[in-house]
Amino acid sequence: xxxxxxxxxxxxxxxxxxxxxxxxxxxxxxGEKSVDLVAWLSVAVLIGAxxxxxxxxxxxxxxxxxxxxxxxxAMKVLSLLGSALAILMSASFMxxxxxxxxxxxxxxxxxxxxxxxxxxSADLMTLYVGLEMQSLALYVVAAFQRDNARSTEAxxxxxxxxxxxxxxxxxxxxxxxxxxxxxxxAAIAKVFAAGAPPLGAVIGLVFIxxxxxxxxxxxxxxxxxxxxxxxxxxxxxxxxxxAPKIAALGLLVAIVMGPFRPLMAQSQQIxxxxxxxxxxxxxxxxxxxxxxxxLMAYSSxxxxxxxxxxxxxxxxxGIRAVVIYMIIYLAMSVGTFACILSMRRGGVSVERIxxxxxxxxxxxxxxxxxxxxxxxxxGIPPLAGFFGKLNVFLAAINAGLFWASALGVAASxxxxxxxxxxxxxxxxxxxAAPFDAVEAPMGAVMAVMAxxxxxxxxxFQSPFLASAQAxxxxxxxx
Amino acid sequence: xxxxxxxxxxxxxxxxxxxxxxxxxxxxxxxxxxxxLAFFNSAALFLLMGAEFIAMILVIVYVGAVAVLFxxxxxMLDINLAELRQGFLKYLPIGAAVGLxxxxxxxxxxxAWVVAPxxxxxxxxxxxxxxxxxxxxxIGKVLYTDYFFLFQASGIVLLVAMIGAIVLTLRQRAxxxxxxxxxxxxxxxxxxxxxxxVPVGGGI
Numbered sequence: 001x002x003x004x005x006x007x008x009x010x011x012x013x014x015x016x017x018x019x020x021x022x023x024x025x026x027x028x029x030x031g032e033k034s035v036d037l038v039a040w041l042s043v044a045v046l047i048g049a050x051x052x053x054x055x056x057x058x059x060x061x062x063x064x065x066x067x068x069x070x071x072x073x074a075m076k077v078l079s080l081l082g083s084a085l086a087i088l089m090s091a092s093f094m095x096x097x098x099x100x101x102x103x104x105x106x107x108x109x110x111x112x113x114x115x116x117x118x119x120x121s122a123d124l125m126t127l128y129v130g131l132e133m134q135s136l137a138l139y140v141v142a143a144f145q146r147d148n149a150r151s152t153e154a155x156x157x158x159x160x161x162x163x164x165x166x167x168x169x170x171x172x173x174x175x176x177x178x179x180x181x182x183x184x185x186a187a188i189a190k191v192f193a194a195g196a197p198p199l200g201a202v203i204g205l206v207f208i209x210x211x212x213x214x215x216x217x218x219x220x221x222x223x224x225x226x227x228x229x230x231x232x233x234x235x236x237x238x239x240x241x242x243a244p245k246i247a248a249l250g251l252l253v254a255i256v257m258g259p260f261r262p263l264m265a266q267s268q269q270i271x272x273x274x275x276x277x278x279x280x281x282x283x284x285x286x287x288x289x290x291x292x293x294x295l296m297a298y299s300s301x302x303x304x305x306x307x308x309x310x311x312x313x314x315x316x317x318g319i320r321a322v323v324i325y326m327i328i329y330l331a332m333s334v335g336t337f338a339c340i341l342s343m344r345r346g347g348v349s350v351e352r353i354x355x356x357x358x359x360x361x362x363x364x365x366x367x368x369x370x371x372x373x374x375x376x377x378x379g380i381p382p383l384a385g386f387f388g389k390l391n392v393f394l395a396a397i398n399a400g401l402f403w404a405s406a407l408g409v410a411a412s413x414x415x416x417x418x419x420x421x422x423x424x425x426x427x428x429x430x431x432a433a434p435f436d437a438v439e440a441p442m443g444a445v446m447a448v449m450a451x452x453x454x455x456x457x458x459x460f461q462s463p464f465l466a467s468a469q470a471x472x473x474x475x476x477x478x
Numbered sequence: 479x480x481x482x483x484x485x486x487x488x489x490x491x492x493x494x495x496x497x498x499x500x501x502x503x504x505x506x507x508x509x510x511x512x513x514x515l516a517f518f519n520s521a522a523l524f525l526l527m528g529a530e531f532i533a534m535i536l537v538i539v540y541v542g543a544v545a546v547l548f549x550x551x552x553x554m555l556d557i558n559l560a561e562l563r564q565g566f567l568k569y570l571p572i573g574a575a576v577g578l579x580x581x582x583x584x585x586x587x588x589x590a591w592v593v594a595p596x597x598x599x600x601x602x603x604x605x606x607x608x609x610x611x612x613x614x615x616x617i618g619k620v621l622y623t624d625y626f627f628l629f630q631a632s633g634i635v636l637l638v639a640m641i642g643a644i645v646l647t648l649r650q651r652a653x654x655x656x657x658x659x660x661x662x663x664x665x666x667x668x669x670x671x672x673x674x675x676v677p678v679g680g681g682i
Contacts, residue, residue: 010627017634024641062627103645110638117631129631133638140642155646181597191597200588 009061009068012049012076013120016113019045020106027102035102039087042105046084046112050077060122064184067122074323074471075119075250078330082242083112085334085445090235092439093341093349097233099145108239111137115247119254124173124183127251131169131215135162138244142232154231161224165214172207175200176259188259202266208255209270215248217297218304219277226289229297234349237293238337241300246326249304253311253322257475264314271312272404278305279411286418292340292353295418296333299377302415303329309408310392313399319472320465321391327464328376328388328457335449336373339366342446344436353422358431366438367426369450376453378419379412384457486526493519506552514545531614 007014023045027038053076058068087105094100114134121127139162143155177183179201180191192201214221229237256267282302289295307329310321343350359367376385389412396405438446457464496515503509517540524533611619621629 006627017630021637063624065625065627101645103641107638107641107645110634110641113634114638125625125628126631129628129635133631133635136635136638136642140638140645143646146646179597181600187600191600203584203587 005059006061006066008057009059010066010120011056012052012080013113013116015049015052016045016109016116019048020109020113023102023106023109027106032101035100035104036091038102039091039105042109043084043087045109046080046087049112049116050080050084053077053080064186065123065126066117066120067185068120069471069474071319071323071471071474072119072250072254074467075246075326076116078326079115079119079243079247079250080112082246082330082334083108083115083239086235086239086243088441089238089334089338089341089445090233091441093235094144094233096347096349097145097148099233104141104144107137107140111141112243115243118247118251121251121254122185124177124185124188127255128166128170128173131211131251132166134244134247135166135215138240141236141239142228144236145233148233150231151233154228157224157231158228161214165211165221168207168214169211172204172209172211175204175207179204185259189261192260192262197263197266202263205260205263205267206270209252209267212248212252212255213274216245216252216304216308217301218274218308219281219301220274222278222281222301225301226294226297229300230291230293234293234337234341234351237296238334238341241296241333241337242330245300245304246330249307249311249322249326252308253319253475256311257314257319268312268314271308272401275305275308275312276404276407276411278302278308279408280305283411283414286415289418290353291351292343292356292422293351295353295422296336296340299415299419300333302411303377305411306389306392306408309396309401309404312404313395313401315395315399316472316476317398318392318395319475320468321388321395323468323471324391324464325388327468328384328453331449331452331457332373332376332385335369335446335453336377338442338445338449339370339373342366342435342438342442345433347436353425355432356422356426357429359426359435361431362434363438365443366435366446369446370426371423372450372453374419374422378416380416382454382458384453387457387461482526486523489519489522489526493523507549510545510549510552513548514541517541517545529613531612531617 019042023038023042026041027034030037053073056068056073058070058073060067087108090104091100094104111134114130114132114137117130118127118134119130121130139155139159142158143152145151173183176188179198180188182188182191210221214224217225229240232240256264256271260267278301282298282300282305286295286298286302289298303325307322307325310318310325312318313321340351341349343355345355356370359370372383376383379386379389389408393405393408396408493516496512496519499512500509500516503512517536521533521536521541524530524536
């Protein structure tokens with residue numbers, strides 16, 4: 001009976017694991033010509049897992065190592081969607097670059113499996129195993145264009161810095177284990193709630209948070225982001241900017257609100273500092289960027305800052321704001337990357353902002369979509385991004401974080417400058433040579449995401465708000 | 479008791495010295511050998527703590543597999559460590575300073591060594607099995623039952639590592655001749671042998 005319950009709760013993970021292995025076999029036996037088949041099947045596996053998550057059950061499994069709550073399920077669905085979209089957007093780019101091999105979608109499925117395990121972790125050991133599974137797979141896809149020096153550099157840089165972050169997290173985990181006597185999240189929460197938490201545990205918490213903050217690429221652990229974003233193949237950058245970010249942020253929320261709930265005062269200090277620094281650095285450092293992939297790196301640093309502000313509030317409202325923010329962030333990021341992937345001249349990808357000059361004349365629909373995404377990222381009403389930021393700031397203000405909110409609003413004004421600069425380049429500058437025709441899948445992704453950002457989110461907010469509410473409520477059930 | 483203490487300090491001292499020699503040795507092969515020495519002494523330290531399983535694993539996995547692999551890599555790659563170590567002395571003071579500061583901070587913080595009040599109970603709950611059996615048996619009891627999930631997930635991590643290594647390094651070279659066993663077996667006598675009448679004294 002126990003075995004059956006485990007199966008029920010971890011069905012999506014098993015779908016992914018079994019699916020990845022079957023796909024690997026298909027690829028290995030049918031050779032390189034099976035790559036399209038494997039890619040489509042892996043998208044199907046990811047979608048199937050997402051369906052299984054939606055209809056899944058909550059509860060703990062595997063002797064308390066694995067936990068499903070409405071919150072983890074919401075974040076899992078977002079991560080799965082992000083990965084599936086990334087694979088869909090990869091085909092033409094990777095084929096052009098000669099890196100369209102069947103291992104690519106399989107590794108992304110395995111990375112997603114790692115994200116799911118991370119999100120579902122109810123034990124420090126599960127957390128680490130999931131995190132490593134995700135990270136190892138991502139190091140590989142970052143370096144996937146192995147004959148390209150910059151892609152290789154991105155892979156090595158990500159690997160070395162990621163290994164340092166993992167070490168910090170492991171060291172923190174060992175301290176927490178030493179001071180709490182257990183690695184189980186529920187038991188840790190109970191131990192720390194019993195009395196004033198020992199100093200050593202706080203240090204452990206700091207180390208664990210540092211490791212996780214590295215994964216969401218928030219300041220001061222953001223150094224790798226621009227280089228890895230720029231060097232990695234563009235569809236991989238699109239993947240990096242959504243699925244792992246969502247998973248790591250979900251894990252951060254689960255950690256701060258779960259085992260370390262009794263240490264909320266301490267983690268709040270850290271989170272506020274990280275959040276304000278990320279918002280500010282994401283705004284100021286992006287101003288001088290000429291490469292749109294680097295710009296998106298700084299933009300994602302800033303966006304993570306806003307999301308972390310919701311977590312720093314530590315209230316149900318704050319967590320709800322984080323979930324809503326991640327839904328909107330997924331749409332905006334994927335849409336923007338669909339535009340970036342369509343920036344091709346004569347079959348060669350270009351990635352300077354100046355290449356977008358006069359896009360409005362040459363490709364009005366793409367320019368319009370990018371306009372929506374940029375306005376939304378800048379947080380201009382009535383686009384979706386505005387509501388994301390609004391919810392976060394409202395939650396922060398209600399939790400008494402006035403200074404952090406004020407600084408966040410100021411940072412978003414600064415950030416609006418570079419988003420608006422892209423719009424200015426697209427609409428007002430003299431047209432550059434036109435891009436190649438937008439491919440059908442990219443056009444579809446762009447259109448869907450743009451319509452979601454405005455007006456779908458504006459009109460049909462309630463189901464998103466309701467599911468975010470349900471997700472956030474999971475931490476406040478007693 | 480006194481013998482245990484002496485043994486502990488002896489093994490700990492050798493571990494530290496050999497760890498230092500790993501980074502100080504001129505010859506990379508010597509570095510790896512010092513690393514193996516450090517592993518052996520750490521295993522001895524684990525034995526002193528009563529963790530015989532981890533001690534044996536350390537010897538088998540780290541000495542038997544990892545260190546030997548290192549040794550092969552070092553010997554085969556012919557890395558010029560002198561070149562790698564160019565800035566070593568220059569950066570030594572600042573590295574040492576950072577290390578010292580971190581060490582001092584951790585000492586200050588962990589000096590107030592107070593374990594959370596509930597921790598005793600949590601530790602006791604974990605160690606129920608240990609009182610009765612050896613720790614190899616205790617690990618065996620939980621590894622494939624309570625920690626089955628982690629065991630499987632670690633397997634997938636290794637699978638990812640394997641796929642990654644192959645993807646990033648395997649290159650299909652053109653013009654490689656491979657053995658085709660099917661073709662070899664399918665050969666008939668007629669394809670392989672011809673009978674030639676050789677005239678006497680003529681040669682072929």
